[in-house]
Amino acid sequence: MIKAAYVHIPFCEHICHYCDFNKVFLKNQPVDEYIQALLEEMKRTIKEHPTTALETVYIGGGTPTALSASQLDCLLKGMKEVLPLAQVQEYTIEVNPDSIEEDKLDVIQKHGVNRLSMGVQTFNEDLLQAIGRTHSRKSITDAIKRSRLAGFSNISLDLMFGLPGQKPIDFIETIQEAIALDIEHISAYSLKVEEKTVFYNRKRQGKLSLPPEEDEVEMYEQLLKMSKEAGFGQYEISNFAKAGYESKHNLVYWNNDEYYGFGAGAHGYVNGVRHQNHGPLPKYLKAVEEGTHPTLSTHKVSHIERIEEAMFMGLRKKEGVSFAEFERKYGHSLLELFREQIDLLEKRGLLVCQDGAIKLTENGLLLGNEVFEQFIAVLENE
Numbered sequence: 001m002i003k004a005a006y007v008h009i010p011f012c013e014h015i016c017h018y019c020d021f022n023k024v025f026l027k028n029q030p031v032d033e034y035i036q037a038l039l040e041e042m043k044r045t046i047k048e049h050p051t052t053a054l055e056t057v058y059i060g061g062g063t064p065t066a067l068s069a070s071q072l073d074c075l076l077k078g079m080k081e082v083l084p085l086a087q088v089q090e091y092t093i094e095v096n097p098d099s100i101e102e103d104k105l106d107v108i109q110k111h112g113v114n115r116l117s118m119g120v121q122t123f124n125e126d127l128l129q130a131i132g133r134t135h136s137r138k139s140i141t142d143a144i145k146r147s148r149l150a151g152f153s154n155i156s157l158d159l160m161f162g163l164p165g166q167k168p169i170d171f172i173e174t175i176q177e178a179i180a181l182d183i184e185h186i187s188a189y190s191l192k193v194e195e196k197t198v199f200y201n202r203k204r205q206g207k208l209s210l211p212p213e214e215d216e217v218e219m220y221e222q223l224l225k226m227s228k229e230a231g232f233g234q235y236e237i238s239n240f241a242k243a244g245y246e247s248k249h250n251l252v253y254w255n256n257d258e259y260y261g262f263g264a265g266a267h268g269y270v271n272g273v274r275h276q277n278h279g280p281l282p283k284y285l286k287a288v289e290e291g292t293h294p295t296l297s298t299h300k301v302s303h304i305e306r307i308e309e310a311m312f313m314g315l316r317k318k319e320g321v322s323f324a325e326f327e328r329k330y331g332h333s334l335l336e337l338f339r340e341q342i343d344l345l346e347k348r349g350l351l352v353c354q355d356g357a358i359k360l361t362e363n364g365l366l367l368g369n370e371v372f373e374q375f376i377a378v379l380e381n382e
């Protein structure tokens with residue numbers, strides 16, 4: 001039974017220089033129509049692929065809080081009617097510091113959302129401007145205060161490092177500020193310059209100055225050290241939580257479990273098939289209006305692909321890939337399948353067999369991609 005759902009809200013009030021997510025400028029978009037289409041897609045999907053109870057829901061974007069309070073109310077109320085939400089344990093919504101006013105907080109709280117994921121990226125005003133964000137350091141701290149007052153006790157901050165012009169000291173200050181806000185969870189990713197972004201164009205023109213690799217490594221190492229000292233446990237390469245606040249929804253992805261994906265451009269994994277929805281709004285709306293699924297592409301995941309995914313997703317977790325769990329899910333002994341690769345990576349000091357699992361060492365955390373690629377394309381097709 002599927003226990004997780006992702007819901008995509010593709011509207012943004014501004015476009016950040018690094019962003020390649022599926023999103024559009026909010027102005028003049030058919031937001032109300034989109035909400036109705038989204039609810040319709042949910043209703044149809046649940047009818048076709050039923051589940052008894054969802055345990056995690058994640059509303060991401062885009063910027064979900066670009067919706068007005070009444071639009072959020074309509075969406076969340078509608079979701080209660082079409083999805084089995086009575087037993088949801090973790091209900092997350094992504095929020096932007098400059099678009100999370102009291103009325104929106106009240107609405108999302110009223111409908112059972114119990115976790116906020118705030119897109120902060122950095123507390124440094126110059127860097128915020130350089131990456132095209134419109135919020136300020138003060139708007140972050142104000143948003144956290146408002147969220148606490150509204151009763152939210154599980155707040156995650158998204159941070160970025162390796163930003164143009166960023167020095168290790170800048171990131172250290174950002175980590176210090178995040179920790180000082182006494183939040184429960186931190187996600188921190190290094191900047192990847194993706195195609196079709198402002199940064200990509202600047203890079204091609206030779207106008208993007210990124211920190212040297214050694215600075216980026218130092219930023220990550222500081223993150224590991226400072227988050228640990230502040231009582232955060234690292235449970236995934238880029239994710240850190242106070243005890244009990246690990247993201248249940250994200251663990252669904254890293255455990256390679258299935259989930260519904262609703263909305264324009266959303267990805268889902270249902271009954272062994274991964275799918276992606278149409279990204280452009282007119283295509284998505286038209287498909288739903290015509291009574292079909294708004295699917296752009298589907299891919300039936302083979303047994304070997306499931307195993308490969310289990311390795312490169314599972315190894316992202318600090319607890320690694322459990323031998324027993326792997327055998328239960330995939331019917332093979334992990335050590336028999338990948339003996340050669342595991343031996344090699346152990347010798348290089350990147351992997352360790354420990355507590356009934358294989359997991360990344362501290363060096364492995366820095367070189368995750370080198371480890372993951374060892375498990376790809378080594379198994380024979382059935």
Ligand code: SF4
Nearest residue numbers: 012015016019061062
């Ligand atoms: S980073 Fe977030 S707020 Fe910025 S454009 Fe992308 S989706 Fe919108």
